[in-house]
Amino acid sequence: MxxxxxxKQLLYGELAQGKRPRGRPKLRYKDTCKTSLSKCEVDVNTWEERADDRTTWRTVMKExxxxLKSSYRKEQVEKRQRR
Incomplete structure (x- = not known):
């Protein structure tokens, strides 16, 4: 061609201006909250019902x-032992 x-100009050409950011797209706030809840072993599908009752929610989050802290500490100890 x-x-x-x-x-050919469209498929193989370069843009006259502008840049696309490298890497993956930025996460939404909702996505980061779901990740945090999953790390704390809170069910992401039913957390809203638990959050309605403040005492239950506080207990769930403390646990x-x-x-999360204990698993993080275990990972750090294992990582140090591998060195």
Missing amino acids: DDHRIP GTAT
Whole structure:
């Protein structure tokens, strides 16, 4: 295909201006919240019902963060032992 043809210019040409950011797209706030809840072992499908009752929610979150901290500490100990 000749260089002056439009399909070749579109497929193989470069943009005159602008850049696309490298890497993956930025996460939404909702996505980061779901990730955090999953790490704390809170069910992402039913967390809203648990959050309606403040005392239950506080208990769930305290247990979840304790689980997260203990698993993080275990990972750090294992990582240090591998060195």
